[in-house]
Amino acid sequence: MKKAMTMILSATLATSVMAAPLAFAQDNAELTSKEVREDVATNFKKLQGKLGKIEQNKDGSFFTTIEEGESVYWLTIDKEAIVLNNLGKKAELREGASFTAYVNANKPMLMIYPPRYTPEVVIVETGEFGTVEIGTFDGDFVNKENTLKLHIADETEITNITNEKLTKDDVVGKESLVFYTASTRSIPAQTTPSKIIVLEEAMPEPIIQILDVLPGLIAQDSYEVNGVTMVPLRDLAEYYGYAVKSTGKGAVITKGNLSYEITRGQKAYTDNGVTKSFDEAPALLEKNKTYVQQDLIYILRNAQ
Known part of the structure; x- marks a missing residue:
């Protein structure tokens, strides 16, 4: 009787040991199947x-x-x-x-x-x-x-x-x-x-926002004369790719076919051969540094 009980217990234990890996394998099979289904899911x-x-x-x-x-x-x-x-x-x-x-x-x-x-x-x-x-x-x-x-x-x-x-x-x-x-x-x-x-549309072209850096440059170095903002001629003209040549009394600013000539102390200046006028005459507001009405710099930038 004791021997029979031992055999029954052994068989039960063996069945439990075999069933555990089988259940684990089934769980894994279900998990793997689920993962595959999600992986191949379509949009x-x-x-x-x-x-x-x-x-x-x-x-x-x-x-x-x-x-x-x-x-x-x-x-x-x-x-x-x-x-x-x-x-x-x-x-x-x-x-x-x-x-x-x-x-x-x-x-x-x-x-x-x-x-x-x-x-x-x-x-x-x-x-x-x-x-x-x-x-x-x-x-x-x-x-x-x-x-x-x-x-x-x-x-x-x-x-x-x-x-x-x-x-x-x-x-x-x-x-x-x-x-x-x-x-x-x-x-x-x-x-x-x-x-x-x-099955997808092309990516849209990125929107490039062009910031106007000129107000920031003006804020860094400018003077106000009789309510007119004066800015450094050479620094800003060269920033926009112009060549600035001193005439002793002023400067000639050129770029390609563009040409501007200003004279310190005179409100009149030439814009590609056409005489125009500033509200305030160019001046040496710092040593060896001519300042002009900011409008000229906007003209130079927009003429590019």
Whole structure:
């Protein structure tokens, strides 16, 4: 009896020891599976069905109702949408045609029923053989699922959703639609695509804010004479690329075909041969440093 109990206890212990790694392995398998699912999650919702009656809105967009079993939704296809067939060629929308639409899942949607989608890309199916696949490709042009490897040729057309031309380097790490006809039966399958659409718009040109540095320069070194701001001629003229040549009584300021001549103590000066007048005459307000009305410096800057 004692021996039988020992065998039962041993069997129970063995079963528990075996079950623990199995449960751990199952937990790990579930975790790994979840991580993979998140890793390959797409930013684009894929819709498939047959186009219903197509109506044109006043703004030039098209509207159609899709009925798939008990599921009903609306598509609004605007002028910005890319409409191609499964061979990557421009296509027309026609009632009853099978389609696949890709909608940016991060784009705001109206909370109405039936749901209304505005797709970025609509693929109209033809009777010809052609495959369209969405995926994100690494530096070796293999998708995350390891089911497709691209051999991008010189003739492969690569654009973004605003039809701007891109290079194959722009495909790396970006969600893309790939159009191809034949592929190998290997793992991953390999193909030379005819067309690739990177599903993102081009980055906007950075806005460069040009600050007006002149007020700051004037604030550092200026005098006020009879309510007129006087600034150092040579320092500021040279800052804007002018050559300043002393005449003993004043200076000649030149840059390319531009020429200005001022004389200390005289309100009159020449602007490219035309005589003009200051409110306050240029003067030596510091030793060997001629100051002029600040308006002249603005004229020199804007004449560039």
